[in-house]
Amino acid sequence: MERTVSPLYAAIDLGSNSFHMWIVREVAGTVQTLAKIKRKVRLAAGLNSNNELSEDAMQRGWDCLSLFAERLQDIPAGNIRIVGTAALRTAVNSNTFLSRAEHILGYPVNIIPGEEEARIIYQGVAHTSGGSGKRLVVDIGGASTEVIIGEGFDNNALTSLKIGCVTWLERYFKDRALTAANFDAAIAAAKGAIAPIIEPYQELGWETCVGASGTVQALQEIMLAQGMDEIITLQKLKRLQRQAMQYERLEDLDIEGLTLERALVFPSGLSILIAIFESLGIESMTLAGGALREGMVYDMMSQMRHHHDVRERTLCSLQVRFQLDTEHADNVAQTALSLLTACDPIWQVEPQAYYLLNAGAALHEIGTMIEFKQSGEHAAYLIHHSDLPGFTRAQKHLIAELLRRFREQLTSLPEQHAVSAPTATRLLRLLRLAVILCHRRDTDHQPPFALSAEDNKLTLTLPAHWLAANPLTDTELQQEANRQSDMGWPLTIIASD
DSSP: OOOOOOOEEEEEEEOSSEEEEEEEEEETTEEEEEEEEEEEOOGGGGBOTTOOBOHHHHHHHHHHHHHHHHHHTTSOGGGEEEEEOHHHHHOTTHHHHHHHHHHHHSSOOEEOOHHHHHHHHHHHHHHHOOOOSEEEEEEEOSSOEEEEEEETTEEEEEEEESOOHHHHHHHHSTTOBOOHHHHHHHHHHHHHHHHHHHHHHHHHOOSEEEEOSHHHHHHHHHHHHTTOOSOBOHHHHHHHHHHHTTSSBGGGOOOTTOOHHHHTTHHHHHHHHHHHHHHHTOOOBEEOSOOHHHHHHHHHOGGGGGOOOHHHHHHHHHHHHTTOOHHHHHHHHHHHHHHHHHHTTTSOOOTHHHHHHHHHHHTTTGGGGTOSTTHHHHHHHHHHTSOOTTSOHHHHHHHHHHHHTSSSSOOOOOOOSSSOHHHHHHHHHHHHHHHHHTTTOOGGGOOOOEEEEETTEEEEEEEHHHHHHOHHHHHHHHHHHHHHHHTTOOEEEEEEO
16 A cells, blocks of 8 residues: 655754754644754854854854754755855855855755845744734844734734844853843843834834744743743843843853753843843733744745634644544534633633633543543643644643543642633633533534523523433533532532423
8 A cells, every 4th residue: 555655844044043953744734843953053153353254163064064964865855945044144254154065965055134034934933823913023043133023924024133142142241241231231232223123113013922032932941940921021031130140150140940051142132132122112922833944844835824823723733633523622612612702701701711712622532532531631641742833832731731621520720821820710610511511422412501600600501301301411510510619619500491
């Protein structure tokens, strides 16, 4: 029998700080990562005052590409894209580097202009991050920072600024001292570079802001390690600056959650981000699901561009991969969302509650594909360890914990940062009710119902004749009422005439 093999794709980003190679394949309408290889080359650190790359810096790059070359041999040439960014745009002797680089790889390297880099970054963000409305995207690289405003898959403004965490390290933290003077100089210089775009960007405006760089990822990891939520604010950035300044020198930096790999460029990246927040008046930022490499791959995968809702694409892909009953999942989701709608405006849940409840319902049976008895545990494991483009880390964690508890034994949710604690509990309660109401897996046999909320008390009303004709569902609903009420979440089931 002939076996169909999904073609592989490779995206190589010759960045100013690190070189990355990402190898993927398309599976069920989404991208599956097969390999990620990263090497800290710090190419931008090899630029002298005449913008010449040093021999040492170029050699570090060539050594890295010799490793990458092996993995490219079995990938179709049309599925390979290799780009160089700010350091190679700046270097006056980039042709020397490129000549040997292309010989090593066996494929051409395209040095892309700053605006093209910004466009590709935005596509990577748009294909991997949820949300609607205008978004502001910030990507702090080694030698450039891209700032973009876009909506959906279309960009409205593209800017590449000549500021980066490696170049700022060499200019403002060259003595490796973590002094107020060094931070102030780095922030002031970054603000000077940002100044020309402040007015046009603020006129365009945005609803949400996402960061798509290693700097933002490092900040989020630090905040989570220190018990904060994943939302980046100026207050938190200033707090981290104060933590850094408790150490005299960069080599002594030992902030909880900061990896050794990121420590060297952390102060310079933090300074740039503080300048961006203050200059543009950013209130909050979350981490994007992807950036340049993801944009390169999605550009090559033309079929992906037909799916406009990233979260919906993710859910559909998981349903296909795990052979879920999509008709039943849709029914549970519609039922759960109608229950939630019935509780508004009394509950006044956050807007993201609707798509998180929909996700939980769409995937609630994913664990049964492994085994029924412990299906909740299996579901939580699968969600925790899967890529979910369109959902943040905190949202993925909440979905997993909802699915761990979607039936039978009921326990409190652990601490989470996707929504408020009361909203998270309410989503769990409604998901469990929806699963019970839909357990016959046939909309023709689903009862009409009414749900009302009073503070934290729920009252579910169903026809008495239907409950009498469906004694198993009646029993399950009464058991659920007892479980929720025992947790301090009052639930009453009423049979109406």
